[in-house]
Amino acid sequence: MHRVFPREDQCMACGLCVVACVVEHSQSKDVLLAYRKENPRPGRRNVVEENVGVSLSLQCRHCEDPACVEACVNGALYIQDGVILVNKDHCVACWMCVMACPYGCMHREDRGDRWNSNKCDLCPGRKIPACVEICPNRALVWEER
Amino acid sequence: MQSSRLWTDSFIDFLVDRDQERCIQCQVCVNQCPYGANIYRAAADIVDSRHENCTGCRRCEAMCPTDCITVRRYPGQFREHGNWTERQVKNLYKQARTGGVLLSSTGAEVDLPIYFDRIVLDACQVTNPPIDPLREPMELRTYIGRKPSSISLSREDGALKLATQIAPQLTCEVPVLFSAMSYGAVNYNFCESLARAAAATGTYWNTGEGGLHRKLYPWQKHTIVQVASGRFGVNKEYLDAAQAIEIKIGQGAKPGIGGHLPGEKVNEDVSETRMIPVGTDALSPAPHHDIYSIEDLRQLIFALKEATDYTKPVFVKIAAVHNSAAIASGITRAGADAIVLDGFRGGSGATPTMIRDNVGVPIELALASVDDLLRAQGIRNEVSLIAGGGIRNSADAVKAIALGADAVYIGTAAKIAVGCTVCQRCYTGKCPWGITTNDPCLSKRLSIEIGTEQLANLVEAWAHEIKEMMGLMGINAIESLRGNRERLRGVGLTDRELNILGIKHAGE
Known part of the structure; x- marks a missing residue:
């Protein structure tokens, strides 16, 4: 990949x-x-x-065994063909992924009425x-x- | 102690004109300007200009993703005066303020005639057809070194064999070499780019007086090393690595004075390569302290030849000055294999402005007079001539060769090929394009990979153009162009100038 x-x-x-x-x-x-x-x-x-x-x-390094996906409490982070993606509608902005990512590659995004995590796709x-x-x-x- | 802001500080050079309608506050310009001409004002969330810090390098303009910056000359003007021009006035202000010698970089910028621009080339028509370089072979290979006055042959087992021993020669696939720019004055990335590009195009790069960095030994087959008055970094291994050794007597940008590498530029690596302590100024003396005559020069030439077992040519580089021709004759008789003539417009990393702009002779005149005298004395074959100092394009190179050079050196042109915008602030050590700086962050701006490609492209492009120009003159080997002044004509030059250049006026 x-x-x-x-x-x-x-x-x-x-x-x-x-x-x-x-x-x-x-x-x-x-x-x-x-x-x-x-x-x-x-x-x-x-x-x-x-x-x-x-x-x-x-x-994002798109790890094979990603800590962010494991940490996500709501299943908003998922892997598709090796690419780690975030489903922004499922994200509850708990920032567990931000804390879990060892590279500091999870970012917070302000969408006006709500927040969600954001990452390289x-x-x-x-x-x-x-x-x-x-x-x-x-x-x-x-x-x- | 310097006093606070004075009225003269208001007369600045450039304006960093920012279209706030287009600015997105990305701060790329802020992080790219080493002089602090672009600043981010967090309280207002705007990027602003500090015009007084701008050196006109245009780095911010090049990097801005929305094209919102235009670097312009400051529009404020002094009242016109033919004698007291803005440059003169500002120089006086600067000196009155600092009490120091005015410093500049790059070559002379004064408005003296550029003779290359007043010389035109001949072309073949009808009776002497031109050659198409795309269809017929063209020879650009040049051998730099001493050629014998005659050759003798011997017969061995019926086959003819050359009995004369030919002096060592430097084989250049293109008669364009990278001139001496020392490691320290320019950074490692630029040196490696030059070395790689020289290797890729079959030409040579020159270490200058800064020594040869450990990591550059793999390109030694394309390296010329310099021995200058400071003897920085000179040792047996250094001499052995080279394909040719150049003794630097003078430099076109500053004839008669030595080099000065400011201590701020001397980091660990530079210190190791130059063999001087970290942070000390590297001052090379104006004269070589062991050379006060042609005989002394001969001793150094032969000391270097002896040290390298007579296997490589020894060049002597001088600045073009009033007596260049007689000096060149002496250098030839001292045993040099090539003479490098560095003209009035030759570049520099740090030079007193007055010396840069007022000392020396334009390369065209010096080259013609040196070639003339060596021919008149019957010793032109004993030495090769390399011309440098203000060669801007392949046509300048062709004209220099037709005036008598064997090859040309390019320095500033090579820097421009990797991004230099000729802002003339090399001496600050903060080059925004990452060329004349040893700051590790700034140096990264010059990618070795990209630099090598750009430099190799430049040499290849010039090679193509030189072949085209030779072809249109009906010449198929660069050897036939050398000193072929019949193919040159002057335009708008006086009889005296034409006489010195040894060319006819156009129409003759």
Whole structure:
């Protein structure tokens, strides 16, 4: 299965991967509309970790034996063809998955009237995930390992 | 202690023009600007500009996902004056404020004629048909090194054999080499990109005076090492690794003065490679303290040849100055295999502005006069000539070769190929494009993978263009172009200039 892998030595912590992810998961898929008009704005699903000269873009590892799925009290997290997905209608925002994920890849999303957890879905419908495509320094790769 | 803000600080250079209608507060510009020209004001949740910090590198403009930034010249103007231009006035303000020497990077930016732009090439028509480089073989291979004045043959078992022993030669598949840029002044990623690109295209990169990093030894087959006045990083292994050794006497951007690598740029790796303590300024003296004559130079040339068992050519690099031709003749007689001439516009990581913009000779004139004198003295074959300093494109390279060079060196052009926008702030060590910085975070911006591709593409593109230009002149080997000034014509040049360049005026 193809996954997104970060290359720490290439990442310059610009954060364009976060922008691309938000735009890809917006209604309009347009950067200006997604950020300035859509309400609520789609939540982030990835994060750039940066400390003492080390930086990398981090998104769900899609573990084979995922702690988040096990921790989910309401069955909102499930695995489909190896991809871990969240059913936002079932999510009760208890944040057990956020606490369980050892990589810090579960994010909280504010949808105005309610909250739910949010995570990388490997961009269904795209050949290459949006974060990989936008990275100007090839710090994210889409490959099978 | 520096006083607080003065009135002169208001006269800034650039404006980071931000269209707040398009800004999405993603802060990519904030994290990409090492000078702090873009800031996030959390209380208002807006990204704002600090125009006074902007150096005009345009990194933020390039990275902004909504194209909301335009870096522009600050529109405020001084009253026009032919003599007291904005640049002069601001330089005076800066010095009155700091009491220091004005520093710059890159090559001279003064408005002196660029002779390459006033020289045109010949083309074949009807009676001397051009050659199509896509259909017929074209030879770009160049051998850099001393050529014998005559050869003798011997006969062994009926077969002819070359009896003359040929001096060591450097084989370049393309007559374009990467010029000396020292590790420390530029970072490791750029060095490895150069090395990999040189290996991919059959040319060479030059270590400059910064030594050869341990991890770069695998590309030694495409490495020229430099021995400069500071002797940084020079040892037996270093010399043995090289394909050629270059003695650096002078540099086009700063003829007559030594190098200065600020201590802030000397990190663990640079210190190990240069063999100096961490954090100390690396100052190379203006002269080599063991060279005060051609005879002294000869001693160093032969010391290096002896150390490497006469297996590799030794170059001598000088800045183009008034007496270049006579100096070049002396260098040839001192036993050098190649002379590197670095012109007035040659680049630098850190150079006093006054020296950069006022010292030296344009490469076109120096090159022509050196080639002329060596020919007149009958010693042109004893040495190869490499021209550098302001070579911007393949046409400049072709013109330089037709003026007498064997090959050209490119430095600034190579940096531009990996992103440099010529903001001329290399000396700050904060290069926003990750080229002339050793900051580990900033250095990552130059990906070795992408850098190698871009540099190799550049050399390949130039090779194609050089072949096209040779083809249209009906020349199928670069050797036939060298010193072929009959194929050049000047436009709008005086008799004196044409005379020095050794070319006719267009129409003649």
